[in-house]
Every structure is written in C-alpha cells, then in structure tokens.
Amino acid sequence: MSSSALVITPAGDSAQQSMPEQELAELLVKALNLEVAPSAIDPTAPLYGDGLGLDSIDILEVALEVSHRYGFDLRSDDQNNVRIFSSLRSLAAHVAAHRTR
Template identity: 65%
Template sequence: MTDSATPDLALEREVAALIVEALNLEVSADEIQPEDALFGEGLGLDSIDILEVALVVSKRYGFQLKADSEDNFSIFSSLRSLAAYIQAHRTT
C-alpha cells in the first residue's frame, strides 16, 4: 500500500488526463510532469481553470474541494500535490 503523501503513478496519470480533458489542453497527459507547477510558469492554469478542475475532481472522486480553502494553493501547486490530496480524501 502506498503512503498517502505519495500518490501512485497511475493516479497521477489519471489526474493529468482528467485535467487535459476538462480544460481541452493542447498537451498530452504524459507531458505534464508531476512536480511542475500547475499555475503560472508550469502548466499555466489560471483561477478559472482551477475551479473547473476542482469541479471535475469533486465529481470523479466523491469529495468537495472548496473555493475558499486556505489549502488550495498547496493542493493545486503541482500534479503530484493534487494527486496526493485526492488519494487521501477520495471516497470513490
């Protein structure tokens, strides 16, 4: 069993594919590196993109990501941090 702080590679790839599909990005899921930033210089997502990702994550994994959460910056800092959060909180 994997440590909840370290998501497995399959979940990271699944979340990357979910982001690409939800936002109609012109990159493949395999091009998103686990430690690259999702905001700004990394993937270049903005706050509207993050809201869209939060919605699809909530629907797919059965838990709510709140827009006003103080943890959102760290949760969405990278693919790996988002996948780790999903792994720790998912209900489905």
C-alpha cells in the first residue's frame, strides 16, 4: 500500500457507510492489512491515490478478493475500472449489480 494518508469519516459526517459498504470496507482492511477500522473509511473518498491511498497492486488484490467472495470477475481490461474503483460507494454499487453470491 502507498504511504498516502488514509481518509476517514469524521463522527457525525453524512457519508455513512451502508451495510454493503461496511462489508467491503472489512474486506479491504483484511485483504490489504490496512491499519484503520473499516468503519472509519469514508465511502465517498477515492480508493486510489490521495484518498485511501491504494496503488495499482492493491486494486488488483481487491479485485481478486471481490471476485472470490461475490462470484464474478473484475477484469483488469474493463474500461469502467476507474469508475468502479473510484470509491468504496462505487465499488459497492458495482458489486450489488453483478454479484452471483
């Protein structure tokens, strides 16, 4: 994981995590050994770069974990990856629309 600062949701912020976002936040923290509580991840903050600080290798690891858990492939050549991985919220929406389990 890159050394960028993690973006967290302040208490009382309107960017509350939904249940699917909470589940994915837990997957991110576990798969990438992040040193942040899943509930502290702002669902609207960027996953890549300055937001959560993930790099391309982290995104590949997340794609593998999501594929295994939810039963569909996230392909590296998908032209929608920038949108899909733009935030926890966008990833959760994509998973909800494509999951098979």
